[in-house]
Amino acid sequence: MSQIEEKDILEIMGEDLQRALKKPRNQRRWAMAIDLKRCIGCHACTTGCMSENLTPPQIHYRPVKEEEIGEFPNTGMRFLPRPCMQCDSPSCVQVCPVTATWKRDDGLVTIDYKKCIGCRYCLVACPYGARSSDVGHYYTGDMHKETYEVENSGEYGKTFRRKSHWHSPVGNARKCHFCIHRVEKGELTRCTTTCLGHATYFGDINDPQALITKLISKTNVIKYKEELGTKPQVYYIV
Amino acid sequence: MQIYGVLLPEKNRLKEWFSSFRQGKAGIFVYLAILGLILGGAGIASIFILGHGHTTNTSSLVPWGLQISTYVYFALVSGGCIFTNFIGNMFFHEKYQPLASRVIFMGLITAIAGFAALASELGHVERMYLFMVSPNPSSPMFWMSVWYTADITILLIEYINIQRHHHSKGMLYASFIIPVITYCSLGSLFGAVGTVPYYYSSLLPIYFIFSGFLSGNALCAIIAAWQIRSTGNSRLLKPFQRMQRIALASVLVLTFCRLIIGVSSGISGYEVFRETLLKNLLLGIGVSLVIPFLILMYKRSVGGLVISSLIVLAAQFMARLDLVVEGFRVPTFRVYDMPERISYMPSIFEILVVIASLSIVALVYLIAEKTGLFEIATKESR
Numbered sequence: 001m002s003q004i005e006e007k008d009i010l011e012i013m014g015e016d017l018q019r020a021l022k023k024p025r026n027q028r029r030w031a032m033a034i035d036l037k038r039c040i041g042c043h044a045c046t047t048g049c050m051s052e053n054l055t056p057p058q059i060h061y062r063p064v065k066e067e068e069i070g071e072f073p074n075t076g077m078r079f080l081p082r083p084c085m086q087c088d089s090p091s092c093v094q095v096c097p098v099t100a101t102w103k104r105d106d107g108l109v110t111i112d113y114k115k116c117i118g119c120r121y122c123l124v125a126c127p128y129g130a131r132s133s134d135v136g137h138y139y140t141g142d143m144h145k146e147t148y149e150v151e152n153s154g155e156y157g158k159t160f161r162r163k164s165h166w167h168s169p170v171g172n173a174r175k176c177h178f179c180i181h182r183v184e185k186g187e188l189t190r191c192t193t194t195c196l197g198h199a200t201y202f203g204d205i206n207d208p209q210a211l212i213t214k215l216i217s218k219t220n221v222i223k224y225k226e227e228l229g230t231k232p233q234v235y236y237i238v
Numbered sequence: 239m240q241i242y243g244v245l246l247p248e249k250n251r252l253k254e255w256f257s258s259f260r261q262g263k264a265g266i267f268v269y270l271a272i273l274g275l276i277l278g279g280a281g282i283a284s285i286f287i288l289g290h291g292h293t294t295n296t297s298s299l300v301p302w303g304l305q306i307s308t309y310v311y312f313a314l315v316s317g318g319c320i321f322t323n324f325i326g327n328m329f330f331h332e333k334y335q336p337l338a339s340r341v342i343f344m345g346l347i348t349a350i351a352g353f354a355a356l357a358s359e360l361g362h363v364e365r366m367y368l369f370m371v372s373p374n375p376s377s378p379m380f381w382m383s384v385w386y387t388a389d390i391t392i393l394l395i396e397y398i399n400i401q402r403h404h405h406s407k408g409m410l411y412a413s414f415i416i417p418v419i420t421y422c423s424l425g426s427l428f429g430a431v432g433t434v435p436y437y438y439s440s441l442l443p444i445y446f447i448f449s450g451f452l453s454g455n456a457l458c459a460i461i462a463a464w465q466i467r468s469t470g471n472s473r474l475l476k477p478f479q480r481m482q483r484i485a486l487a488s489v490l491v492l493t494f495c496r497l498i499i500g501v502s503s504g505i506s507g508y509e510v511f512r513e514t515l516l517k518n519l520l521l522g523i524g525v526s527l528v529i530p531f532l533i534l535m536y537k538r539s540v541g542g543l544v545i546s547s548l549i550v551l552a553a554q555f556m557a558r559l560d561l562v563v564e565g566f567r568v569p570t571f572r573v574y575d576m577p578e579r580i581s582y583m584p585s586i587f588e589i590l591v592v593i594a595s596l597s598i599v600a601l602v603y604l605i606a607e608k609t610g611l612f613e614i615a616t617k618e619s620r
Contacts, residue, residue: 058297058298059298060573060574063571063573063574064573065571065572065573066573082571082573091432091433094374094376094377095376095377095378095379095431096374096377097369097373097374097377097379097380097383098365098368098369098372098373098374098380099372099373099374100368100372115365115368115372116361116362116365117360117361117362117363117365117366117368118290118360118361118362119359119360119361119379120296120301120302120361121377121379121427123298123301124301124302124431124433124434124565125431125433126433126570127432127433127570128570128571129569129570129571130571131298132298133296133297133298133301133361135289135290135291135294135296135297135361136289136290136291136292137291142292170289170361171289171290171361171362172361172362228432228433
């Protein structure tokens with residue numbers, strides 16, 4: 001695909017997004033599709049996500065699994081990016097004892113950082129390992145903290161101070177939220193925009209005209225661990 | 239309701255105890271328990287002040303560690319005390335009766351000590367009121383909290399009843415059925431997690447009840463042995479030997495079943511059972527269950543009961559840690575520099591939480607025993 005066509009994909013998804021935002025929230029259905037043949041394993045999505053969400057050490061909302069396949073001389077690399085699957089039947093929501101995590105009507109599984117008690121049951125229950133526990137680590141250790149490490153978090157369109165006990169993600173479960181703070185401002189998710197191979201597609205699957213809807217209607221689409229009945233909303237194009 | 243002389247020891251006995259405590263005559267175990275409580279309290283305070291990231295070795299890969307296993311251990315000991323109380327009352331009524339208030343009291347304080355360990359694990363313990371304000375009925379953890387509260391309440395009522403000599407069959411049954419449901423729901427908290435094959439089992443709630451019975455009974459057996467030594471009431475020995483043997487045999491069968499299912503299953507995640515098979519056979523079954531059983535069989539004295547019970551208590555503690563932690567041995571989504579198998583070693587702060595919980599149980603029980611709290615129940619009934 002030429003560079004112009006690549007640019008068009010982002011523009012098309014941008015237009016799809018604008019169209020979706022004009023609808024009431026309960027008529028949208030956010031989903032993601034990842035073309036595994038186009039993923040080059042550059043980890044730009046991972047680093048983009050980390051800088052967007054200011055995630056502390058050991059917390060990756062979108063890691064990329066690397067696997068060697070085949071035997072010499074017929075070997076190759078396979079990459080599997082793993083955002084939160086935003087399941088339609090999420091086990092994390094089911095097990096949370098205080099309803100600090102729930103499924104929004106636009107399909108997003110969200111966490112209320114002011115409500116989470118930090119029991120980590122959702123981490124245990126998630127079959128994708130998509131949730132992490134923020135125990136308050138810093139990249140630069142304890143003595144000196146860089147500005148980016150203590151900056152306010154803007155996740156879920158709210159402001160969470162890292163160094164506050166009451167309104168901080170520290171002590172809570174954290175996960176990918178499809179950059180909803182960007183999406184609701186009309187911007188695509190950070191992983192979508194930083195993807196060098198343009199392997200990540202994002203949009204409203206309730207919109208029949210959206211690029212993602214057309215992509216996931218094809219036969220070469222699978223869902224990760226679908227057999228568990230969690231109804232994941234991340235589609236892998238193989 | 240009269241507090242002193244029923245719920246708490248009589249005032250003058252308490253004063254006497256305090257004066258002997260100040261003079262350094264309260265007994266070495268009391269001072270050790272206080273030291274443990276100070277150290278443990280400092281450990282728990284450090285966890286909250288410095289944060290979990292700087293004090294505990296749990297992480298996103300091993301979300302639950304020693305604190306949770308300590309909670310499970312004490313919760314099951316508490317449930318086991320109730321099981322022992324019920325069976326004792328049903329089958330060994332007269333022989334068992336002098337110990338009833340002690341056993342129920344132990345059930346209460348172990349439940350509270352377990353809760354202390356659990357609270358130190360939570361990222362935001364101050365938000366626990368949300369269990370009431372914003373409950374999620376689909377969560378096994380929510381139901382565990384409901385039944386745990388009911389359990390402590392019913393134990394408290396049963397304890398007051400015993401202390402006031404208001405014995406009722408209804409209350410005895412209630413104080414058995416509610417804890418059984420409580421510890422079943424604790425078992426289902428783990429057993430219902432389909433994503434962790436090491437936990438996932440319909441057998442787990444039953445396993446929890448019986449291993450709780452085993453550990454609770456072992457603790458009660460030590461109390462019984464202490465009573466035999468101090469009062470010379472050797473009638474207490476046989477009921478506890480018999481109950482311990484039944485508990486050991488039940489847990490042995492259930493542990494075998496769990497192991498066989500785990501080893502024979504080919505589902506991903508079950509390889510933990512195969513990798514830990516030798517350890518489970520040697521330590522989990524051999525040392526923890528077979529040796530205490532043999533000791534009970536061939537050394538039918540108070541000493542044999544105590545040795546067997548001490549082995550059971552220590553082994554069951556390790557079994558709870560193993561149950562909680564081994565579930566995370568195989569990472570759910572292995573990425574970057576993550577090892578193929580996750581290992582976990584508790585930090586000193588986590589060990590201090592265990593010391594705090596143990597010290598709470600030891601100190602409260604010793605004070606109650608030395609101030610004659612349990613004599614109130616036995617005095618008038620004689």
